[in-house]
Amino acid sequence: MIRFRLLAAALGSAILLAACAAPKAVKPTPPPVAESYANLPSAGNAAIPDLGDWWQRFDDPVLNQLVQAALAENLDLKTAVSRIDAARALRTATAAERRPQVDLNAGATRQRYPAAQSWTFEPVTANVYGVNASASWELDVFGRIRRNVAAADADLAATQDDARAVRVAVVGEVVQTYLAVRGLERRLDLVGTNAHNQAETETFTRQMFDAGEVPLADVDRAQTQREATAAELPALALQRQSALDRLSILTAATPQQVYAQLKPVAKLPAWAPPAGVGTPADLLRRRPDVRAAEARVIAAYARVGVAEAELKPHLRLAGVLGAAVNGFSGASFARSIAWMAGAGASTPLFDGKRRRSVVALRRAEAEQALYAYRATVLAAVAEVETALAATERHRVRVEGLARAAASARSAYGQIDQSWRSGESAFIDTLQVQSTLLEAEDQLAQAQTLALQSQASLMTALGQGQ
Incomplete structure (x- = not known):
């Protein structure tokens, strides 16, 4: 009874000491960030809602279908989710070290003893059956196991936030690629x-x-401009096909399936911007890559504790x-029962400073890991800025190019009419046709970039988790 009490007291003291040595999570301090963004739009830094489905603000059914397909089938996203399963399994295995380990062993042997070893001085053949249960339990007095579990947690x-970051990136790339397709x-x-209009001009010039x-040179100039404009079509078509192929990779679909979805040519969708973008402090709580970097700092400092506990x-x-019995009778089994209980301790003395x-x-x-976390914070804020x-800038550029395209359109109508009536030179018509095409093409590119910049902003803000 006294021995039992001494053992219980020792165990209680060990558990109390272990509780006192319980590790505390080390949460990193982020670098200082401003209270608001320097490049705020007119909406200001009002709190932005959690726009988990921000792409739906484009009000484009085809885009919605592509994003949903990517979220369900994208291979990078599936790989990231699989990493979560692996990390969860590793955490379970690590936490199991806190519990006793119990093993059940059983065996059967048949053995012949020679006459020299037999008590009857005759060869003897006997069956031996053995069964035992062994248990062991490490007392985590100095928190080695708990720190390992904290690191695994x-x-x-971090793995879960990595998966969220992949999701944000996949959604952003699908939206940007889709906008590129519509822009092209x-x-x-x-x-x-414009090539059609220039072909009509060439026909009229020949007449x-x-x-x-008019001289033959005017016909040559008209033909040159028409062919140069038409030659741009294959290059633009190739860009569009490359974007469609990229969408097929993002959605893990065949190019034919994506082509079928986008077969009806559609206009660039409109964007309904949110009321605000929040503050840099909000960003640190929302961005999954920042949270993942923070978790890696916590894991790294927990492993410092593991190494110190060693x-x-x-x-x-x-x-x-x-x-261990030679038969299955109750009497022989009772006589053969054996047990052992003990405690052990080991401490490092000399290992050449390895530990x-x-x-x-x-x-x-x-x-x-701490420096990487701080760099991630600064990069996140810079991305939003x-x-x-x-x-x-793209909004202002679109407005300017829209005015330029309207002026070019007006100038083209006036000069083309003047040329057809013989009041202006043919070279003026060619120049205004070229100017109009350039202005309209730049406007289309600027409008695409303006929408893509909105998608980039949503991605930078960590929306779409």
């Missing part, structure tokens, strides 16, 4: 229309040449209960 959290369709339409009203003693309880070098390594790794500046 942080690794799991707009440019193909513009170039095709005037046949009538002796410098301290290890305590373990062990026990075995079993029997201390591991501590130094883990501390260096934790420092690297760049995206905000891009949205504003």
Whole structure:
């Protein structure tokens, strides 16, 4: 009874000491960030809602279908989810070290004893059956196992946020690629229309040449401009096909399936911007890559604790209960029962500074993780600043190019009519046709970039998780 009390007191003291040595999570301090963004649009820094389905603000059914297909079938996203399963399994295995390990062993042997070893001085053949249960339990006095579990928890959290970051990136790329397709369709339409108009101009010029009203050089100039414009169509079509092929990769579909979805040529969708973009402090809580980097810092410092705990003693309880019999009768089984219970301890004495070098390594790794976290924070804020500046600059550029295209359209109508009535030179018509095509093409590209910058802003803000 006294021995039992002494053992219970020792175990209680060990558990109390272990509780006192319980590790605390080390949460990194982010670098200082401003209270608001420098490149805020007119909407200001009002809190932005959680736009998990922000792509639906384009109000485009085809885009919605492509995004949903990517979220369901994208291979990079599936790989990221699989990494979560692996991290969860590793965390379970690590946490299992906190519990006792119990093993059941059984065996049967048949053995012949020679006469020299037999008590009857005759050869004897006997059957021996053995069964035992062994148990062992490490007393985590200095928190080695708990720190390992804390590191595994942080690794799991980082893996989950990595998957969210992949989701954000996949959604952003699908939206940007889809907008590129629609923008290229707009440019193909513009170039095709201008090539058609220039072909009509060339036909009219030939008629005037046949009538002796213009020189052959005007016909050559008209043909040159028409062919140069038409030559842009294959290059634009190739860009569109490449974008469609990229969509097929993102959605894990065949190119034919994507072609069928986007077969009806559509206009660029309109964008309904949110009321605000929040603050940099909001960004740090929302961006999954920032949260993943933070979790990796926590995991790295937890592993410092694991390495430090390896410098301290290890305590373990062990026990075995079993029997070895040559028959299955109750009496022989009862007589053969054996048991063993004990406790052991080990402490490092000399290892050539191997364990201390591991501590130094883990501390260096934790420092690297902290620097990586701070760099991720700064990069995240910079991405939002760049995206905000891009949205504003592209908006202003679109407005200017829209006015330029309207002026070019008006000038083309006036000069073309003047030329057909013989009041202006043919070279003026060619120049205004070229100017109109350039203005409309630049406007189409700017409109595409303006919408893509909005998608980039949503991605930078960590929307779409």
